[in-house]
Amino acid sequence: MKRSEVALEVNGEPRWLLARGADTLLEALRGQLGLTGAKPGCENGDCGACTVIVDGTPVKSCMMLAHEAAGRRVRTVEGLAGTAAQRAFVARFAFQCGYCTSGFLMVAQALCEAHPGADEDRMLEWLRSNICRCTGYEEIRSAVRDAVRAAAAGEAAPPGGGREREREPVGADADAQRAVAADGARRGGGERPEREPAPAGQAATRAVAADGARSGGA
Numbered sequence: 001m002k003r004s005e006v007a008l009e010v011n012g013e014p015r016w017l018l019a020r021g022a023d024t025l026l027e028a029l030r031g032q033l034g035l036t037g038a039k040p041g042c043e044n045g046d047c048g049a050c051t052v053i054v055d056g057t058p059v060k061s062c063m064m065l066a067h068e069a070a071g072r073r074v075r076t077v078e079g080l081a082g083t084a085a086q087r088a089f090v091a092r093f094a095f096q097c098g099y100c101t102s103g104f105l106m107v108a109q110a111l112c113e114a115h116p117g118a119d120e121d122r123m124l125e126w127l128r129s130n131i132c133r134c135t136g137y138e139e140i141r142s143a144v145r146d147a148v149r150a151a152a153a154g155e156a157a158p159p160g161g162g163r164e165r166e167r168e169p170v171g172a173d174a175d176a177q178r179a180v181a182a183d184g185a186r187r188g189g190g191e192r193p194e195r196e197p198a199p200a201g202q203a204a205t206r207a208v209a210a211d212g213a214r215s216g217g218a
């Protein structure tokens with residue numbers, strides 16, 4: 001299947017991918033951009049290990065096509081350094097094997113930004129989207145409680161405000177990015193089996209987004 005270019009913003013930087021129609025955002029982030037913080041768990045929309053934030057909403061990146069991310073603002077756990085959520089997870093030791101941690105961190109950060117000072121019910125509702133196979137839920141909830149309190153005190157963002165950079169004009173940087181994307185596609189993506197056409201995946205993605213909007217974005 002032919003690859004085509006996808007331009008998007010990742011952690012405040014303009015990035016470019018070469019993706020087939022059926023490539024997921026998770027595959028593209030990991031295989032082409034080297035952002036391996038989002039984890040492949042179930043790859044079926046159930047566990048949340050692959051969660052990233054797209055335009056402010058937590059999204060399961062295994063259920064979103066790379067092409068659906070065109071023109072969107074994507075944040076991954078690599079962009080959360082120094083946030084209240086990250087500090088709270090460290091302070092509360094809210095991980096065991098850590099496989100679920102980046103997904104929980106993304107949900108926690110999105111919650112802090114959408115609902116600083118969120119009450120217990122809202123927090124539990126948001127966390128319901130993610131699974132910890134080590135069952136370390138008490139520590140995770142404690143950490144997220146701390147994070148939303150810190151967010152209410154204006155401390156959700158990393159030191160310095162964490163404002164994402166303005167988009168740079170496409171230029172030499174774009175050419176370099178395209179070269180990296182092409183290289184990543186050759187090395188990482190070429191051997192994967194082709195997937196079935198996308199419509200089912202797109203419908204599922206919309207369902208996840210709608211669910212996220214219902215549970216979190218309201």
Ligand code: FES
Nearest residue numbers: 041042043048062
């Ligand atoms: S990998 Fe489990 S929801 Fe995406």
Ligand code: FES
Nearest residue numbers: 096100132133134
């Ligand atoms: S800490 Fe192991 S899956 Fe959550």
